[in-house]
Amino acid sequence: xxxxxxxxxxxxxxxxxxxxxxxxxxxxxxxxxxxxxxxxxxxxxxxxxxxxxxxxxxxxxxxxxxxxxxxxxxxxxxxxxxxxxxxxxxxxxxxxxxxxxxxxxxx
Amino acid sequence: xxxxxxxxxxxxxxxxxxxxxxxxxxxxxxxxxxxxxxxxxxxxxxxxxxxxxxxxxxxxxxxxxxxxxxxxxxxxxxxxxxxxxxxxxxxxxxxxxxxxxxxxxxxxxxxxxxxxxxxxxxxxxxxxxxxxxxxxxxxxxxxxxxxxxxxxxxxxxxxxxxxxxxxxxxxxxxxxxxxxxxxxxxxxxxxxxxxxxxxxxxxxxxxxxxxxxxxxxxxxxxxxxxxxxxxxxxxxxxxxxxxxxxxxxxxxxxxxxxxxxxxxxxxxxxxxxxxxxxxxxxxxxxxxxxxxxxxxxxxxxxxxxxxxxxxxxxxxxxxxxxxxxxxxxxxxxxxxxxxxxxxxxxxxxxxxxxxxxxxxxxxxxxxxxxxxxxxxxxxxxxxxxxxxxxxxxxxxxxxxxxxxxxxxxxxxxxxxxxxxxxxxxxxxxxxxxxxxxxxxxxxxxxxxxxxxxxxxxxxxxxxxxxxxxxxxxxxxxx
Numbered sequence: 001x002x003x004x005x006x007x008x009x010x011x012x013x014x015x016x017x018x019x020x021x022x023x024x025x026x027x028x029x030x031x032x033x034x035x036x037x038x039x040x041x042x043x044x045x046x047x048x049x050x051x052x053x054x055x056x057x058x059x060x061x062x063x064x065x066x067x068x069x070x071x072x073x074x075x076x077x078x079x080x081x082x083x084x085x086x087x088x089x090x091x092x093x094x095x096x097x098x099x100x101x102x103x104x105x106x107x
Numbered sequence: 108x109x110x111x112x113x114x115x116x117x118x119x120x121x122x123x124x125x126x127x128x129x130x131x132x133x134x135x136x137x138x139x140x141x142x143x144x145x146x147x148x149x150x151x152x153x154x155x156x157x158x159x160x161x162x163x164x165x166x167x168x169x170x171x172x173x174x175x176x177x178x179x180x181x182x183x184x185x186x187x188x189x190x191x192x193x194x195x196x197x198x199x200x201x202x203x204x205x206x207x208x209x210x211x212x213x214x215x216x217x218x219x220x221x222x223x224x225x226x227x228x229x230x231x232x233x234x235x236x237x238x239x240x241x242x243x244x245x246x247x248x249x250x251x252x253x254x255x256x257x258x259x260x261x262x263x264x265x266x267x268x269x270x271x272x273x274x275x276x277x278x279x280x281x282x283x284x285x286x287x288x289x290x291x292x293x294x295x296x297x298x299x300x301x302x303x304x305x306x307x308x309x310x311x312x313x314x315x316x317x318x319x320x321x322x323x324x325x326x327x328x329x330x331x332x333x334x335x336x337x338x339x340x341x342x343x344x345x346x347x348x349x350x351x352x353x354x355x356x357x358x359x360x361x362x363x364x365x366x367x368x369x370x371x372x373x374x375x376x377x378x379x380x381x382x383x384x385x386x387x388x389x390x391x392x393x394x395x396x397x398x399x400x401x402x403x404x405x406x407x408x409x410x411x412x413x414x415x416x417x418x419x420x421x422x423x424x425x426x427x428x429x430x431x432x433x434x435x436x437x438x439x440x441x442x443x444x445x446x447x448x449x450x451x452x453x454x455x456x457x458x459x460x461x462x463x464x465x466x467x468x469x470x471x472x473x474x475x476x477x478x479x480x481x482x483x484x485x486x487x488x489x490x491x492x493x494x495x496x497x498x499x500x501x502x503x504x505x506x507x508x509x510x511x512x513x514x515x516x517x518x519x520x521x522x523x524x525x526x527x528x529x530x531x532x533x534x535x536x537x538x539x540x541x542x543x544x545x546x547x548x549x550x551x552x553x554x555x556x557x558x559x560x561x562x563x564x565x566x567x568x569x570x571x572x573x574x575x576x577x578x579x580x581x582x583x584x585x
Contacts, residue, residue: 011357014362015353018367018370022373025135027138028138031468033138034378034474035478036137040133040147041371042209042342044367045349046212048223048352048365051219058175064226067226068222073186074218074219075189075216075219077212078213078215078216080189080194081196081208082197084194085208085212088205090144
């Protein structure tokens, strides 16, 4: 078994503090960013890949191997696809073409 | 081996904490357009590091006590297939189809979270061990929330794709309430049975089936126009399911990241619903009475409607000095953003000043219209936000409404209408109004749009894409 185990009180403390953080990080977002922000948050819950990897390494019969395979594939799709599509969206939100960079003078 | 296993375990946990910090800072940066892209990259970096650290942790300190080659094969294959398909679809998706892809990704996350708990439970059932109460509570909640999200997001995605089995209009399910009650009873009774310490895989599978069906029956009755809010809500659900998976696996990173998304997703859902002047509850229980798609008879209660021909509309537009284009949901559905850009360019060539009026919720999702028009190479400077463009309407000669409906309804200015209080574009202040629309069908609110019966308004009945092409040809022919 892996080292330290979370006790339920500690796990619950972490859970509640993370919820409060989640409430705090979304402030007054312009409507333009609602979709990318949702997509970005969507990528973060792809962290379930970590859980899928854990169950895969402790699998020991055909059913658990199959379940963990599907879980790993689903979670990877969520992570990779989520971040890439969010980046594509945000790439389009350039207010104006990038200003020509000033030549860096030799020092 | 110089590093003892407890130290390594602690180092990995600190790296996980670093990942969680990257998620939080990334989300904060995504609140503002200037730092948003950077924030997403920060979040992705945190994710990559956290997953790499997990791989090291599982290799050096395998939970089953020894290296599990088949387990690692499963991981490598799963990441290659899932990640490969994710990369491919995210890169190739058309921006118009992006909302349904996000919903699909969300379904995958919810499904994975449910599978984690089911797989753990299968392990307990075959080993004959009884999980503790907190594990049982978390398992049932994870399976229920994860499965509802899985099927719910797939249905939402199907509705946005316009699949025939999932029509975008609200679909009434016969005996829907009875089905809901039945499913709820199955989940509650089964959940209590498991919480009382009985290890039964069939009971968990019954709960799973009930939750999967509930995801379908919950999402089907909701209209396509409300899908953004639904997807955002389901996104928040997935976060919660992942946090529950964290409780099942005793993993702090899953708890933190899941709770973070659950909470921030809930706030975002409320912001989206507020922008549409809807309450989340209102949307989830089926929204406005009438629903989308009910066709009002032309010249009904509100007065008569004037039709305008393609050539008349072309003349009005070509000889105007200022034109404001109001794109909406219908334009996104018809994928007519290139047509509208072409028309605007031709008009500009004739010396007309063209602006686009973007309502905060125009398109299929808030901000979606900006993405669509940006993709069609419309210069950002021509896109005007609602507050800035509203005073312009009284100066403009022609307002051309393409596929927008409820966001232009003057009825929103007075109380007593379902759209009352919703911020609208002041299209009715324009000197002339041309509305391009397929039929007199109502918008999502299911009410008549008073703009259409305004004497200044000419209705141009056409599909947005075909209609714009005709209009472009008509303007060119002048």
